[in-house]
Amino acid sequence: MAAPGNDVFFATAAELNARLIKKEFSAEELARAFAQRLEQLGPRYNALALSLKEQALRKARAVDKDIKREHLHGPLQGVPYAVKDLLSYGGQPTTWGAKPYASQVFDHSATVIEKLDAVGAVITGKLSMVELAGGGGYRFPSASLFGPGLNPWDRTRWSGGSSSGSAAAVAAGLAPFAIGSETSGSIVTPAAFCGVTALRPTYGLVSRHGAMALSWTLDKLGPFARSAEECGLILQVIAGKDGKDAGSAGRSFYYTPQYARPLAELRIGFAAADFADRPDAAARPAFAAALDSLKACGVQLVEARLPAFPYGALLSAILGAEQASIFEPLISSGRVDELADQSQIAGLKASLEIPAKDYLKAMRVRRLLQEAIQLMWGELDVVVAPARPGIAPKVDQPLSPPPGAAASANRETTPRSAPAGFGAVIPAGNLAGLPALVLPCGFADNMPVALQLVGPPWSENTLLAVGKDFQSRTDWHKRKPPDA
Amino acid sequence: MKLTRRQLATTLAPAVALAQTAAQPAAAADDELQAARNRVKTNGETLAGQAVPMAVEPAFQFKA
Numbered sequence: 001m002a003a004p005g006n007d008v009f010f011a012t013a014a015e016l017n018a019r020l021i022k023k024e025f026s027a028e029e030l031a032r033a034f035a036q037r038l039e040q041l042g043p044r045y046n047a048l049a050l051s052l053k054e055q056a057l058r059k060a061r062a063v064d065k066d067i068k069r070e071h072l073h074g075p076l077q078g079v080p081y082a083v084k085d086l087l088s089y090g091g092q093p094t095t096w097g098a099k100p101y102a103s104q105v106f107d108h109s110a111t112v113i114e115k116l117d118a119v120g121a122v123i124t125g126k127l128s129m130v131e132l133a134g135g136g137g138y139r140f141p142s143a144s145l146f147g148p149g150l151n152p153w154d155r156t157r158w159s160g161g162s163s164s165g166s167a168a169a170v171a172a173g174l175a176p177f178a179i180g181s182e183t184s185g186s187i188v189t190p191a192a193f194c195g196v197t198a199l200r201p202t203y204g205l206v207s208r209h210g211a212m213a214l215s216w217t218l219d220k221l222g223p224f225a226r227s228a229e230e231c232g233l234i235l236q237v238i239a240g241k242d243g244k245d246a247g248s249a250g251r252s253f254y255y256t257p258q259y260a261r262p263l264a265e266l267r268i269g270f271a272a273a274d275f276a277d278r279p280d281a282a283a284r285p286a287f288a289a290a291l292d293s294l295k296a297c298g299v300q301l302v303e304a305r306l307p308a309f310p311y312g313a314l315l316s317a318i319l320g321a322e323q324a325s326i327f328e329p330l331i332s333s334g335r336v337d338e339l340a341d342q343s344q345i346a347g348l349k350a351s352l353e354i355p356a357k358d359y360l361k362a363m364r365v366r367r368l369l370q371e372a373i374q375l376m377w378g379e380l381d382v383v384v385a386p387a388r389p390g391i392a393p394k395v396d397q398p399l400s401p402p403p404g405a406a407a408s409a410n411r412e413t414t415p416r417s418a419p420a421g422f423g424a425v426i427p428a429g430n431l432a433g434l435p436a437l438v439l440p441c442g443f444a445d446n447m448p449v450a451l452q453l454v455g456p457p458w459s460e461n462t463l464l465a466v467g468k469d470f471q472s473r474t475d476w477h478k479r480k481p482p483d484a
Numbered sequence: 485m486k487l488t489r490r491q492l493a494t495t496l497a498p499a500v501a502l503a504q505t506a507a508q509p510a511a512a513a514d515d516e517l518q519a520a521r522n523r524v525k526t527n528g529e530t531l532a533g534q535a536v537p538m539a540v541e542p543a544f545q546f547k548a
Contacts, residue, residue, distance in 0.1 A: 313527040346520040
C-alpha cells in the first residue's frame, strides 16, 4: 500500500472510499494525511478550532479492520471530516467560538457525529465559527474566538459566517466534507464566499442534539462538500428521527437520484432583477451565465417573486427572543462583555428587552408567511437566486455601518424591507424551514460566487437532482484556490 | 514550562481575538446598545403594523 498522495485532498468522499476499498491506502494513512493538513494549514485560514488527530487515528485503525473483514458501511466509511465547533465532542472542548465558553467540555457527542461515526467516517477536528453563531448581530469578521475566518481564495477576504471554518476547510482541501449550521444564512453565506457546495436541510430533518442552541425554531445542521451528490450521501447519514431533539421531524432521508422527476417537468421561479440588477456589477456576468447553464438543464424558468412580508423584522424578533432566553445566564452574568464584537454584545443585551407580544406576533405572522409560501409551491417546484449578491468582503472592513450611520440591522441576512424578487430568500427560507442547496457558479474579481436553489419542505432530492445536473454541465465546484 | 499544542491554542486564541478586537474602531458601547435597542423598537413597530386574524396561532406547537 502506498501513502496517499496530494491528489486525495480535493477528491470526493466517494472517490476516497473507493480507493480505501481497493486498498490503495489505509484509512489510518488517509486520516493521518488529512489530520496533519488540518493542523498545518487550518491556522492559515483561522479555520482550526481543535485537532482530533489522535482520536482520528484510533477510529481509522478500527475502520481498517472493518474493511479487511469486508464489513462495509457505505461511501463515507474511512472518509475524514470535520465539524463546526458548535457541536459537542465528548471529553473535548466545545467553545461555540466564544471566549466565555473557551474551556467548556461536554461528556457526550452530538447526534450527527455519532451517526457519522456509525458508518465509519473519521472525525479529524473541529472548525472555527463566528462567536455564538453571530446571533446578536456582529459588525466585524473578527467576531470569533479564533480571529476572522480567512478565505482560501484570498486571505485578505472573509470566509463568511457563521460556519467560517467549515466552508474554508472544504475549500482549502483540509477535509473532504464538513458539518456546519444555519439559523439564517450561516451555511449559505460561507459556502458562497468560499466556492463550496453546501446543503441547508429542511428544519427538523437533522438532529441538533449536541449542538449549541441559538434559536430552537430556526436552527439546522447541514453538510459542506465537493458536490451536490456528496451532500446527498452525507445527508442520508445524518438525517433521521432523534428523540433527543424536540424539533426532530421524525423523518429519514434517502438520496435517490434515480427516482428524480425529469428536469423538464420542473418549474423554477426566478426574478430577472435578482440576476441583472441586484448583484454587484462584477458578479453579474457570472450570474447571467449560471442562469443560462440552468436553462440548459431543461428546466422551465418562470418569473416569480416572494410574497411580501417584513422578513427582516420577523427573523430578528424570533431569533432575538429565543437567543435571549438561551443566553440569559451569559447576558445577566456580565460575561457577555467578554465577546469579541461590541455590536454582538449590544445585540444580545438588547434582545433581553424584546417584548413577549413582539415574539408572539412574529410567530403568528410566521404562520401566515408559511401559508403564503406554501401557495407559491403550487406554482413552482424550486426557486433560484444568487446565494449572495457579491463576493466575500475584505476581512478588515466592517460588515455594517457604525451606530447612527444607517438604520439597518447588521445581522448578515436580515434586510429591513424585502427587496423585489427573491432577495430576501435567506430569511424567508429559514423562517419557513425550507431546504437550500448552494452551487458555486462562477467567479467575480477572482472570487467565487454561487447560486442557491430553494424548495418546499422535504424537497432535498429535487434540489440535489437539479444541482447534480447543473454540476455535470459546469466545473465551478471542482475549482480549487490557487495556493491551496 | 512546556505547553501542549492544545494548551497553546487555548492560550493564544483569545489573545489573538482580543488583539483583533482592539483594532476595531472604538465605537462606544453605549451607542451600540442604544442602536440595538432602537432596532428592537423598530421591529416591534413593524410587527405591530401586521394584521393577523385572531384564529392564527403562533408557529410552534405544544404537544400534551
